[in-house]
Amino acid sequence: MTATRGTGVRAALRALPLVAGLLSAAAAPAGAVSPGPATPLTCEGKGVDPRAQVRYRTETLIHAPLRTVWRLQTDVERWPSWQPSVTTADRLGHGPLRAGSAFRWTTPVPPGPATPATELEITSTVGQLRHHSCVRWTGPAIAEGLRIDGVHVWDFTATEDGVRVRTEETHSGAQVDADVPTASELLRRSLEAWLRDLKTAAEARG
Numbered sequence: 001m002t003a004t005r006g007t008g009v010r011a012a013l014r015a016l017p018l019v020a021g022l023l024s025a026a027a028a029p030a031g032a033v034s035p036g037p038a039t040p041l042t043c044e045g046k047g048v049d050p051r052a053q054v055r056y057r058t059e060t061l062i063h064a065p066l067r068t069v070w071r072l073q074t075d076v077e078r079w080p081s082w083q084p085s086v087t088t089a090d091r092l093g094h095g096p097l098r099a100g101s102a103f104r105w106t107t108p109v110p111p112g113p114a115t116p117a118t119e120l121e122i123t124s125t126v127g128q129l130r131h132h133s134c135v136r137w138t139g140p141a142i143a144e145g146l147r148i149d150g151v152h153v154w155d156f157t158a159t160e161d162g163v164r165v166r167t168e169e170t171h172s173g174a175q176v177d178a179d180v181p182t183a184s185e186l187l188r189r190s191l192e193a194w195l196r197d198l199k200t201a202a203e204a205r206g
Contacts, residue, residue: 040168041154041166042153044134046128046153047136048152048169052151053177054187055187056169056184056191058167060164060199061161064163064202068202068206072198072202073135073156074097074135076105079105082197086106087105087108087119088105088106089103099126102126104123105122106119107120109143119143120141121141121142122142123139123142124139124152125139135153135154136153138150138151147173147175148171148172149171150169150170150171153168167191171183
């Protein structure tokens with residue numbers, strides 16, 4: 001890989017999907033842990049992309065009722081109210097989130113050394129969902145000259161102390177495959193920031 005191409009790839013990776021806090025500090029939320037065991041998370045028997053080179057798994061304990069955590073996570077249109085990095089979020093249908101539901105959301109991408117400021121558009125489709133238990137969605141994140149395909153699984157388990165939230169995601173595409181270490185680190189920051197924001201919002205509601 002030439003230096004010029006390497007710079008372009010690293011710049012493109014700034015636009016990774018699911019970027020709740022992607023470019024913020026990388027500190028993990030309270031209660032978060034390192035990536036889990038090799039066995040992937042699943043929802044209704046379906047997990048992340050087994051072929052993807054870029055993947056991350058983490059979890060946190062949220063001291064709030066399961067119904068509160070679930071409502072925040074599945075009320076997609078209200079994501080911008082508690083996730084600073086989500087600019088817009090729109091359902092592409094009606095009714096409660098369920099298998100087959102689709103939604104489109106956007107996040108700003110700051111300018112980099114070789115790229116202008118832009119906006120990343122993610123279209124997610126729910127493949128599997130079990131009420132108050134798990135949800136799995138897939139879909140592309142697209143910006144000019146960039147496409148990343150993601151698979152994301154969320155698992156929610158009520159405990160005596162609150163809700164154990166586990167999440168695992170994979171990314172695939174030319175840009176991320178060209179620089180797996182950088183892409184993996186950015187995905188780590190993204191998921192940990194998402195959990196941090198979810199934990200803060202849920203515990204504030206009680």
